[in-house]
Amino acid sequence: MMRFLLLFNRQGRLRLQKWFIPLSNREKNKIVSEMTLTVLARPPKACSFLQWRDLKIVYRRYASLFFCCGLEDQDNELLTLELLQRYVELLDQYFGNVCELDIIFNFDKAYFILDEFIMGGEIQETSRLCLARHMEEADAFQETVDEYEKNPTY
Amino acid sequence: MSPSVCLQEMIRVIRGARTQGEERGVIQRECAAIRAQFRQADSGGRSHNLAKLLYVHMLGYPAHFGQMECVRLIASSKYSEKRIGYLGAMMLLDEKQDASLLITNSIKNDLSHSSQHVQSLALCTLACMGSAEMCRDLAPEIERLLKASNSYIKKKAALCAVHIVRKIPELGEMFTPSAHSLLSEKNHGVLHGAVILITELCERNPDNLKQFRKSVPELVQIMKNLVTSGYSPEHNVAGISDPFLQVRILRLLRILGRNNDAASDAMNDLLAQVATNTDSSKTAGSAVLYETVLTIMDIRSESGLRVLAVNILGRFLLNNDRNIRYISMTSLQKIVQTDHTAVQRHRGTIVDCLKDQDASVKRRALELSLALVSAANIRSMMKELLLFLSTCPPELRSHAASGIFNAAERYAPSQRWHIDTILHVLVTAGGDVRDETVPNLIQLITAASELHCYTVHKLYRALISDIVQQSLVQVACWCIGEYGDLLLKGECEEITPMQVTEDDVLDALETVLQSHMSTPTSRGFALTAIMKLSTRITNNVDRIRSVVSIYGSCIDVELQQRAVEYNALFKKYDHMRYFTMSYCTVILEFGCRSRLSLVLGGRGLKAEHVSIIFDCKDNVYLYWFLLQSVQLQMKAPSGDLIPAQGCGTVTQTVLLSYTNKANLKMRVRLSYSSQGTACQDMVQIDSFPSPAWS
Numbered sequence: 144m145m146r147f148l149l150l151f152n153r154q155g156r157l158r159l160q161k162w163f164i165p166l167s168n169r170e171k172n173k174i175v176s177e178m179t180l181t182v183l184a185r186p187p188k189a190c191s192f193l194q195w196r197d198l199k200i201v202y203r204r205y206a207s208l209f210f211c212c213g214l215e216d217q218d219n220e221l222l223t224l225e226l227l228q229r230y231v232e233l234l235d236q237y238f239g240n241v242c243e244l245d246i247i248f249n250f251d252k253a254y255f256i257l258d259e260f261i262m263g264g265e266i267q268e269t270s271r272l273c274l275a276r277h278m279e280e281a282d283a284f285q286e287t288v289d290e291y292e293k294n295p296t297y
Numbered sequence: 298m299s300p301s302v303c304l305q306e307m308i309r310v311i312r313g314a315r316t317q318g319e320e321r322g323v324i325q326r327e328c329a330a331i332r333a334q335f336r337q338a339d340s341g342g343r344s345h346n347l348a349k350l351l352y353v354h355m356l357g358y359p360a361h362f363g364q365m366e367c368v369r370l371i372a373s374s375k376y377s378e379k380r381i382g383y384l385g386a387m388m389l390l391d392e393k394q395d396a397s398l399l400i401t402n403s404i405k406n407d408l409s410h411s412s413q414h415v416q417s418l419a420l421c422t423l424a425c426m427g428s429a430e431m432c433r434d435l436a437p438e439i440e441r442l443l444k445a446s447n448s449y450i451k452k453k454a455a456l457c458a459v460h461i462v463r464k465i466p467e468l469g470e471m472f473t474p475s476a477h478s479l480l481s482e483k484n485h486g487v488l489h490g491a492v493i494l495i496t497e498l499c500e501r502n503p504d505n506l507k508q509f510r511k512s513v514p515e516l517v518q519i520m521k522n523l524v525t526s527g528y529s530p531e532h533n534v535a536g537i538s539d540p541f542l543q544v545r546i547l548r549l550l551r552i553l554g555r556n557n558d559a560a561s562d563a564m565n566d567l568l569a570q571v572a573t574n575t576d577s578s579k580t581a582g583s584a585v586l587y588e589t590v591l592t593i594m595d596i597r598s599e600s601g602l603r604v605l606a607v608n609i610l611g612r613f614l615l616n617n618d619r620n621i622r623y624i625s626m627t628s629l630q631k632i633v634q635t636d637h638t639a640v641q642r643h644r645g646t647i648v649d650c651l652k653d654q655d656a657s658v659k660r661r662a663l664e665l666s667l668a669l670v671s672a673a674n675i676r677s678m679m680k681e682l683l684l685f686l687s688t689c690p691p692e693l694r695s696h697a698a699s700g701i702f703n704a705a706e707r708y709a710p711s712q713r714w715h716i717d718t719i720l721h722v723l724v725t726a727g728g729d730v731r732d733e734t735v736p737n738l739i740q741l742i743t744a745a746s747e748l749h750c751y752t753v754h755k756l757y758r759a760l761i762s763d764i765v766q767q768s769l770v771q772v773a774c775w776c777i778g779e780y781g782d783l784l785l786k787g788e789c790e791e792i793t794p795m796q797v798t799e800d801d802v803l804d805a806l807e808t809v810l811q812s813h814m815s816t817p818t819s820r821g822f823a824l825t826a827i828m829k830l831s832t833r834i835t836n837n838v839d840r841i842r843s844v845v846s847i848y849g850s851c852i853d854v855e856l857q858q859r860a861v862e863y864n865a866l867f868k869k870y871d872h873m874r875y876f877t878m879s880y881c882t883v884i885l886e887f888g889c890r891s892r893l894s895l896v897l898g899g900r901g902l903k904a905e906h907v908s909i910i911f912d913c914k915d916n917v918y919l920y921w922f923l924l925q926s927v928q929l930q931m932k933a934p935s936g937d938l939i940p941a942q943g944c945g946t947v948t949q950t951v952l953l954s955y956t957n958k959a960n961l962k963m964r965v966r967l968s969y970s971s972q973g974t975a976c977q978d979m980v981q982i983d984s985f986p987s988p989a990w991s
Contacts, residue, residue: 158355160355162391165391165426166391186654188654188655189657190620190622190658191619193657194660217548219587221580221584222541222588225541225581247312251348251351254384255384258421262420262424262456262457263425263457263459265456265459265490266489267456268452268486269485269486269532270485271531272530272531273486273531277449281380285376285380289375289377
């Protein structure tokens with residue numbers, strides 16, 4: 144399973160963090176700073192995989208953001224590259240030509256999409272179309288309920 | 298700024314802050330406003346406030362006062378508030394917080410909510426941060442949802458069940474029947490979740506393994522359908538139909554086929570088919586092939602299939618994509634012990650990867666190369682490894698050096714080659730080798746008696762060219778001190794001769810003594826070597842005497858002590874100097890990691906003289922020294938405390954009066970106290986090297 148997923152930019156600013164194992168705040172901060180330092184120090188054409196403590200780290204850069212996740216021993220690193228690619232595609236489809244600002248100003252939506260895609264460190268839906276549909280339905284549901292709440296019929 | 302400013306506006310203001318201090322100020326004001334709003338507990342804008350708090354939390358500021366608000370929002374009836382409440386719970390709460398228990402009830406209610414979106418929120422949160430108690434409470438609910446008619450809920454419930462099984466393995470039995478029936482689902486999401494659940498159940502409990510082995514044919518069929526199915530737009534990735542599901546099924550097959558012939562047979566054809574037909578031009582295909590190879594190597598597959606798998610890895614090694622080369626080497630590392638010959642075929646490519654630019658690839662190539670060294674290829678491999686050592690990144694140096702030493706020790710074709718190799722490593726990476734290298738090399742040199750001349754010449758040349766590498770300097774000094782006469786003789790069969798005068802040698806040793814690059818240990822070696830040379834050279838004894846007396850007032854206590862003792866040898870015991878400083882340093886290891894160097898004398902005299910030098914790693918208090926069957930006269934030891942970490946030595950000279958030298962055996966018992974506890978060690982020397990006798 145995936146232990147964590149982090150998104151940060153070239154200045155080391157964290158844009159998204161998802162933890163699938165229970166850790167104290169101090170441990171989380173330590174991991175974030177170590178990951179940021181290690182990944183940002185790598186040369187541009189370097190291998191996307193590295194060994195860190197007992198975890199396999201897979202990272203990839205998309206525009207100004209680094210997507211970095213920690214895997215356990217049995218996980219398939221190449222497949223995780225595909226997973227990151229899929230998540231970026233989902234964000235792109237949702238926001239329309241996604242960029243870092245979208246994720247900053249709509250971080251809650253980014254989390255919701257992630258929560259539809261990955262659960263408990265494992266992928267829950269492998270179909271792009273289904274996932275996009277679920278997000279639309281959930282947003283529509285939210286709007287309907289909000290509308291309803293704003294204009295009660297009685 | 299008005300307290301009810303929306304999330305986007307707050308983010309804009311924070312990002313507009315020009316300094317860290319300004320940002321902190323903005324955030325403090327916002328947090329105060331949010332706290333006030335939380336206390337008011339009025340509806341409207343609550344979800345915005347929590348969202349703002351979560352943003353602030355992500356920037357690294359404390360947000361624990363939002364935990365109770367999360368609990369309240371989760372219990373709300375509005376979907377928008379629930380959504381942000383659950384998100385907050387996943388970000389701010391974890392199972393270690395007490396507040397997480399408070400949401401158990403809300404989750405339980407939401408699991409049976411009429412709207413699947415609300416159910417999904419609850420399931421997601423439980424799978425993300427559910428503690429063991431929460432899992433135990435809610436497991437029956439999850440089990441019920443596994444049988445729901447809605448595949449959206451089913452797939453989420455399956456992953457929730459996976460989380461529960463990870464937290465409390467005993468609850469696995471609850472999910473086993475449902476897991477089995479889920480395999481007949483058509484929906485890929487549900488199938489994926491089911492495969493993960495079955496994988497988890499099998500890994501936790503061997504009984505489940507037996508039961509799910511019966512599903513192997515079903516899994517094989519699902520996999521076949523995926524591989525042979527036509528293009529499906531929603532699942533297709535670069536020509537592979539749902540690689541995520543394929544990889545998970547292969548992983549499950551690996552677990553089911555391990556150590557089981559029947560199951561392995563049943564999946565043999567499928568694995569061959571996938572291995573041959575999968576297009577590996579893109580990452581998705583390579584991922585599936587990679588998992589297939591891992592499965593083939595782990596189950597009881599037939600040899601043809603194993604060869605196919607290793608060849609796939611070999612092909613990966615030649616791939617342009619660095620990532621694929623890296624994982625290929627990782628897999629080869631796993632199988633190098635069991636399928637050694639198959640991996641040996643790719644040795645050339647692996648050795649080429651040592652020259653790759655990427656540090657991760659280099660590291661993998663190094664480990665694999667070290668594992669592939671054998672008696673047959675030791676010479677060519679060592680050439681490559683030594684070349685690598687000279688250009689490798691600093692973090693890999695000590696690993697490479699120790700790997701080379703191990704390989705050299707195991708497969709050295711000759712003693713001379715072994716010594717040459719170690720010297721090469723010391724010249725290239727002497728700063729990164731372990732501490733035991735110096736005494737180990739000294740022992741090796743002592744044992745290779747016919748190579749003494751060659752070794753001392755080589756070491757002398759290394760010493761005069763460079764004195765930076767301390768381990769090399771120490772070995773060279775010792776060797777020159779011990780075999781200096783061979784060096785001065787000038788002739789040596791295995792190396793081009795070089796005329797070395799006594800002055801040259803003393804210059805070299807004095808350079809070490811005076812250089813600021815030399816460590817105290819190296820200086821000690823150099824001084825001892827100079828002293829030893831006093832018995833091997835004829836013309837420059839006065840020079841040695843003056844050097845030794847200069848260092849009698851050296852700041853370094855250890856050096857001063859040695860110099861004073863040697864001075865004493867010149868003045869009072871000149872007749873013994875010849876013998877104390879003569880041949881044969883025998884190095885013995887005690888249990889306490891101390892080293893006992895016996896410098897034996899004895900040319901042309903009736904009595905045998907023994908000087909004991911203790912070189913210890915721990916603090917050792919020397920009490921007394923016992924010899925058997927010999928009349929002995931012990932001089933006072935030069936000290937009774939040996940400092941830790943090899944920083945010092947204690948010298949005790951013992952005069953032996955002994956007539957029957959052929960039968961001289963010496964048992965040395967060392968009683969000492971180390972770090973407060975009393976210890977004893979004993980070593981026996983059964984024979985003394987023959988040059989020691991007159």
